[in-house]
Amino acid sequence: MRRYIIYPFLFLYKNSKFISLLLQHSSNFLSTSTMVADLEHATSTSYSLLPDSDHHHPPSISQRRRPITLLSSIFLSMLLFSSLIALILNHNSQPHTVGDEIGDGAPAKEVFKPISRGASQGVSEKSNYFQLSSADVDEIYPWTNAMLSWQRTGFHFQPPKNWMNGPLYHMGWYHFFYQYNPDAAVWGNITWGHAISKDLINWHHLPFAMVPDQWYDINGVWSGSATLLLDGRIVMLYTGDTDQEVQVQNLAYPANLSDPLLLDWVKYPGNPVLVPPPGIGSKDFRDPTTAWLNPNGKWRVAIGVKVNKTGITLVYETTDFTSYELLDNVMHAVPGTGMWECVDFFPVSTTESNGLDTSVNGLGVKHVLKSSLDDNKHDYYALGTYDPISNKWTPDNPELDVGIGLRLDYGKYYASKSFYDQSSRRRLLWGWTGETDSEAADILKGWASVQTIPREVVFDKKTGTNILQWPVKEVEKLRSKNTKYQKVSLKPGSLVPLDVGLATQLDILATFDIDKKAVEAALEADVGYNCTTSGGSSSRGAFGPFGLVVVADDSLTEQTPVYFYIAKGVDGVANTYFCADQSRSSTAADVTKLIYGSTVPVLHGEKLSMRVLVDHSIVESFAQGGRTVITSRVYPTMAIYSAAKVFLFNNATGISVTASVNVWNMNSAELDFFPLDQHAST
Amino acid sequence: MTLPLGKANLNLKGYQFNMKFFSLLLIFLFLGLFEAPLMVMGDRKLIESTCKATPSYNLCLSTLLSNPKSLSGDVSDLGLIMVGATRIKATQAVQHIKSLYRSHPELRRPLNECAQMYLAVVKADVPSAIQALDGGQPKFAEDGMADTAVEAQACERSFSDGGHKSPVTEMNKGVENIANVARAIIRMLL
Numbered sequence: 001m002r003r004y005i006i007y008p009f010l011f012l013y014k015n016s017k018f019i020s021l022l023l024q025h026s027s028n029f030l031s032t033s034t035m036v037a038d039l040e041h042a043t044s045t046s047y048s049l050l051p052d053s054d055h056h057h058p059p060s061i062s063q064r065r066r067p068i069t070l071l072s073s074i075f076l077s078m079l080l081f082s083s084l085i086a087l088i089l090n091h092n093s094q095p096h097t098v099g100d101e102i103g104d105g106a107p108a109k110e111v112f113k114p115i116s117r118g119a120s121q122g123v124s125e126k127s128n129y130f131q132l133s134s135a136d137v138d139e140i141y142p143w144t145n146a147m148l149s150w151q152r153t154g155f156h157f158q159p160p161k162n163w164m165n166g167p168l169y170h171m172g173w174y175h176f177f178y179q180y181n182p183d184a185a186v187w188g189n190i191t192w193g194h195a196i197s198k199d200l201i202n203w204h205h206l207p208f209a210m211v212p213d214q215w216y217d218i219n220g221v222w223s224g225s226a227t228l229l230l231d232g233r234i235v236m237l238y239t240g241d242t243d244q245e246v247q248v249q250n251l252a253y254p255a256n257l258s259d260p261l262l263l264d265w266v267k268y269p270g271n272p273v274l275v276p277p278p279g280i281g282s283k284d285f286r287d288p289t290t291a292w293l294n295p296n297g298k299w300r301v302a303i304g305v306k307v308n309k310t311g312i313t314l315v316y317e318t319t320d321f322t323s324y325e326l327l328d329n330v331m332h333a334v335p336g337t338g339m340w341e342c343v344d345f346f347p348v349s350t351t352e353s354n355g356l357d358t359s360v361n362g363l364g365v366k367h368v369l370k371s372s373l374d375d376n377k378h379d380y381y382a383l384g385t386y387d388p389i390s391n392k393w394t395p396d397n398p399e400l401d402v403g404i405g406l407r408l409d410y411g412k413y414y415a416s417k418s419f420y421d422q423s424s425r426r427r428l429l430w431g432w433t434g435e436t437d438s439e440a441a442d443i444l445k446g447w448a449s450v451q452t453i454p455r456e457v458v459f460d461k462k463t464g465t466n467i468l469q470w471p472v473k474e475v476e477k478l479r480s481k482n483t484k485y486q487k488v489s490l491k492p493g494s495l496v497p498l499d500v501g502l503a504t505q506l507d508i509l510a511t512f513d514i515d516k517k518a519v520e521a522a523l524e525a526d527v528g529y530n531c532t533t534s535g536g537s538s539s540r541g542a543f544g545p546f547g548l549v550v551v552a553d554d555s556l557t558e559q560t561p562v563y564f565y566i567a568k569g570v571d572g573v574a575n576t577y578f579c580a581d582q583s584r585s586s587t588a589a590d591v592t593k594l595i596y597g598s599t600v601p602v603l604h605g606e607k608l609s610m611r612v613l614v615d616h617s618i619v620e621s622f623a624q625g626g627r628t629v630i631t632s633r634v635y636p637t638m639a640i641y642s643a644a645k646v647f648l649f650n651n652a653t654g655i656s657v658t659a660s661v662n663v664w665n666m667n668s669a670e671l672d673f674f675p676l677d678q679h680a681s682t
Numbered sequence: 683m684t685l686p687l688g689k690a691n692l693n694l695k696g697y698q699f700n701m702k703f704f705s706l707l708l709i710f711l712f713l714g715l716f717e718a719p720l721m722v723m724g725d726r727k728l729i730e731s732t733c734k735a736t737p738s739y740n741l742c743l744s745t746l747l748s749n750p751k752s753l754s755g756d757v758s759d760l761g762l763i764m765v766g767a768t769r770i771k772a773t774q775a776v777q778h779i780k781s782l783y784r785s786h787p788e789l790r791r792p793l794n795e796c797a798q799m800y801l802a803v804v805k806a807d808v809p810s811a812i813q814a815l816d817g818g819q820p821k822f823a824e825d826g827m828a829d830t831a832v833e834a835q836a837c838e839r840s841f842s843d844g845g846h847k848s849p850v851t852e853m854n855k856g857v858e859n860i861a862n863v864a865r866a867i868i869r870m871l872l
Contacts, residue, residue: 186810187822219817241817283818338872374821375872438836439829440802590836 143588143637148445150640151617154505154668155478157195157203157451167419167430168226168234171260174200174421176430177209178451179223185442190220192238196261196674199474200428200454204674209265215243216250216272223342224252225417227291227299227321227358233257235321236265237301239286240272246282248272249303251321261674273322277314280305287342290419291318293359294388302331304340304371311340311371311403315391329391332369337403339374342415345393346427347386348459348467355427355457357420361388366459368467369393371402372415379408379416379431383465397465406466409452410531411580411596411621411631412436418457429455429469433618436582436592436633450618452631460627463601468626471613479507479664490546490650490657495556498663503550503644505666506614510548510648511607512564513658519543519566519574522654529567531579531597537561538584542654543568544577548661549647550614551585553639560585560634561649562621564600564608576602578610578623578630585634592633600628614646615666725753732760736866738859745860757870758815761823764864765811768830771857772803775837778853786849792840796850799833803857807833811868820871827868830861 152158157176168175173196180193192210197203210221217240224238236252250271255264276285284306291299298317301324305312312333316324331345347356351364361367370381382402384395395401408416409431416431431452435442442448453471460466483500490496500506526534526541537545537559547563549556565577579597586593600623602608613620619632639645650657729752733742745767746752752763779797783790811826834857841848848854 184806184810186806186826187819188810188813219813245816245818247818281818377821438799438802438832439806439826440799440833440836443802443806444798589839590832 143441143444147635147637147640148441150504151445151635152447153450153615153618155201155475155666156453156615156618156669157671158447158449167417167428168228169419169421169423170234170262171258172423173198173260173262175262176203176451177224178432180208182208185446185448186439190222192221194262199477200472201474201478202670204672206261206263206674206676209262210238210252210267212240214240214250214267214271216240216248217267218243219245222247223287223415223417225288225290226419227301228422230293234262235291237273237288237291237321239288242272244282247276247285249274249285249288263676268322270322274303274316274324276305277326279307280314284339289343289345290358291321292345300327300391302343302345304343306339306374309338310335311337311373313340313343313345313369313371313393327391331386331391332393332395332402334401334403337371337373337375340371340403341374342370342372342379342417344368344370344381344417345386346418346420348383348427348457350459350461350464353458354425355420357422361386366396367393368457369395369402370408370416370418373403377414379414380404381406381408381467383459383467400465407598408469409629409631410598411629412592412633413452413629413631426472427457428472429457431455431631433631433633437588437635438590441590441635452618452620453613455626455629460625462603463627466601466627469629470622470626471611471620475507475613478666478669480667481665483663485648485659485661485663488648488659488661490648490659492650492653492656494648494650495549496648498646498648498661500646500663501665502642503646504614504616504641505668506550506612506646507664507666508548508550508612508614508646509609509662510612511609511660512546513607513660514543514546514566514655518655519568522568523572524568524570525654526565526567527569529565529575529577531565531577532595534565536579536581536583536595537563537649537651540651540653541565541567542652543574544652545579546650546652546657546659547610547648548612549649550612550619550644551634551636551639552645552647553636553643554645556584556647558584558586558636558639559647560619560632562610562612562619562630563649563651564610564623575599576608578621578628580619580621580630580632582632582634585632586636588635588637591635596630596632598628600624613666725755728757729753729760732757732867732870733863735870736863738863741859742863742867745863757867758820761820761864761867761871762812762815764860764867765808765815765823765827768827768857768860768864769804769808771860772800772808772830775800775850775853775857776804778850782849789841789846789849792837792844792846792848795840796837799837800857803830803833811864815868815871820868824865824868824872827861827865831858831865834858834861 176195178193180191181188182191183189191208191212194206194209195203196206212218212221219241222239222241224236226234226236228234234254234257237249238252240248240250242248251268251273252265254262255266276282285303287304289302291301294300298319301316301318302313305314310333313331315327315331317327318324345367346358347360347365347367349356349364350366356365366383367386368381368383370379372379380403382395382400382405384393386393400406412433413431416429418427418429421428433450433452435448453475455469456472458468460468481501485498488496522542525543544565545563547561549559549561552559561581563579565579566574567577568574576599577597578600579595581595583593583595602624606624609624611622617633617635619634621630648659648661729743729746733739733746736742746760746763749763752760776797779793779800783793807826807830811823814820814822834854838848838851838854
């Protein structure tokens with residue numbers, strides 16, 4: 001009789017554990033295979049439940065100990081033992097408490113002790129957490145206050161901490177919403193900062209537009225985009241990181257559309273409006289684009305995702321921006337490129353020189369698809385055509401597809417996005433440039449990151465394969481003193497100082513004439529040249545390098561050359577490279593000293609030309625009217641203030657170069673706080 | 683009497699009962715026995731393969747295995763454990779520097795610099811990396827760990843720059859190594 005009680009218990013126990021494991025494994029297996037299939041064939045998205053802990057705990061069933069055969073008891077105890085181990089190991093997957101992970105009981109999110117941001121004057125006080133001694137404070141750090149406060153730019157937009165998203169133009173003001181960390185000079189606690197400008201150059205800071213205060217964005221109010229609806233309404237779609245650390249898309253709109261300052265924003269009560277679809281990880285779904293109108297009258301929004309290592313652009317369709325349908329066809333995907341962040345999708349005219357509204361399509365229009373690659377922190381783009389019927393974007397040149405071809409900028413530049421400025425009919429591009437110095441230095445100086453000067457984007461009609469980026473014309477209003485150098489002859493090995501006065505804020509336009517015949521006559525030169533690996537400006541070749549040296553001291557101990565280098569491949573084709581060399585930009589050892597650059601198309605009959613904007617620790621360089629652009633960060637210790645100089649140079653061995661340079665000193669822009677007490681908000 | 687086992691009807695005849703039971707018992711037992719160690723091996727395999735892709739396999743392995751949560755974690759969890767270990771090492775560095783400050787007054791300048799650098803790690807780099815890993819923005823976590831290695835190297839250099847011999851070479855190397863391991867793990871999430 002006892003057996004009949006024990007054996008069922010035993011059976012049930014072993015059975016249920018096994019069955020529960022079976023179920024567990026099979027449900028995982030089933031859901032995985034469903035997910036992968038769903039991605040390609042998704043027809044609609046339901047608001048699937050946010051991911052929950054899906055691990056089953058094997059039920060523990062109490063057992064009564066009864067005398068049974070010896071063998072059975074051995075088996076039983078071994079089984080019990082192994083099941084216990086299984087139980088312990090299976091316990092998993094709460095949204096983990098970070099304190100456990102760290103194991104030292106510290107709170108997960110520390111509030112970083114805030115230090116004064118020193119506004120436009122740069123560092124206004126030394127941060128000195130570690131009061132070892134009050135004496136010798138001035139000589140403690142290798143980075144002196146003078147060096148650090150010099151780094152702050154004069155005419156670039158920068159709040160204390162800076163990532164960017166959602167730019168738009170409304171009622172006479174350009175609005176810039178940027179990712180901001182109120183607590184530290186590192187990424188974190190992301191909030192929407194807000195600034196406005198009449199001219200894209202002089203900015204007024206406004207209060208935060210959005211803060212992480214809802215469960216669906218409590219862990220970060222991340223990037224988003226604004227869409228201007230036909231009736232004039234503005235909708236903002238943005239990524240929120242939820243309290244469960246899931247990336248979702250939320251809707252927000254201005255509280256008062258007739259407020260030109262757009263001070264207050266309302267978050268749609270039904271947020272989130274989009275959650276990660278089946279097959280997409282909860283942390284691979286972010287940065288919705290500006291919407292465009294489809295011929296069927298519905299709006300479309302694109303979002304970058306990834307599946308394994310394939311970067312993909314998904315497209316959703318909506319009429320009211322609160323409910324969405326995931327389109328069957330993905331817009332585009334490129335294997336091996338990883339997660340696509342900050343996807344940007346916009347038309348350019350192949351015939352006109354003005355920008356186009358995001359919804360434009362048709363003849364004389366190409367579409368740019370751009371993505372920031374998580375993998376290598378670079379912004380890539382490609383030109384192609386968009387078919388609204390199939391929702392497919394096809395690159396003009398698949399070998400230069402998104403993520404494997406052209407970059408918007410070959411330097412320190414990321415998370416850029418464009419918008420259509422309807423007032424001036426321009427497509428404008430904003431980019432974020434982070435620091436390339438150490439975090440300790442950022443903490444000392446009290447800020448990190450700048451915004452590049454907004455760039456106007458047009459299709460390069462001459463090459464047909466590029467876009468052109470050029471600093472907005474408004475930056476020219478900062479030009480003050482002008483110094484011209486005409487036809488300076490630079491023989492091999494030349495170095496010519498340019499007497500321009502204070503050389504820390506400059507706008508330089510330079511053209512270079514070379515003896516093309518000499519290049520044509522050569523069979524090959526510097527085969528396999530590469531800006532990054534070929535040794536920088538001190539590496540001399542037959543036909544390069546030559547160009548400008550900026551942010552350099554008299555002795556050129558510190559220098560930042562920006563130059564052209566012509567190399568000829570074994571096929572006899574000459575390629576022009578455009579490089580910016582930070583390898584000797586500073587004697588400090590804890591800053592990045594890479595050499596950035598790429599080839600730049602130079603058409604027959606064109607002179608080599610470059611434009612360089614120098615603004616303290618940021619240098620933006622444009623070749624051939626903006627075909628190739630490089631943004632650099634430099635942190636000299638000597639070439640600062642009046643010690644900074646600018647030179648022309650020619651380190652080529654085989655050709656002379658004739659240079660003409662136009663240099664403007666640049667006034668500083670005004671960055672202040674908008675006088676809100678004088679502003680009537682209604 | 684039938685048991686709720688679907689088709690496996692069992693009667694009360696002793697011998698038949700025993701044989702069926704016993705063989706079924708054996709099957710389930712073997713499965714039970716094997717599946718527990720398999721579970722252990724499976725997660726350990728993840729740890730081993732993750733560590734193989736880092737610059738310091740042994741350091742990675744010992745650090746992860748010393749934290750019981752590592753056996754049930756995914757790569758992101760392993761990254762978090764490693765970031766936590768980096769933080770511990772950096773915090774210890776700050777303490778060590780403090781103690782040296784009293785005993786080596788001639789080294790106050792570089793020690794001050796080092797303190798600043800390690801405080802940047804503890805106060806900024808690590809919290810940022812944790813928040814970034816939690817939220818699914820691994821590249822910012824990578825930035826944090828990359829900077830940690832930079833700070834450790836800069837600390838070491840601050841002695842030689844002043845013509846001194848560094849009393850904390852091993853300490854700095856320790857931080858640099860563990861930060862590089864953390865960075866390598868984080869890169870797998872990109």
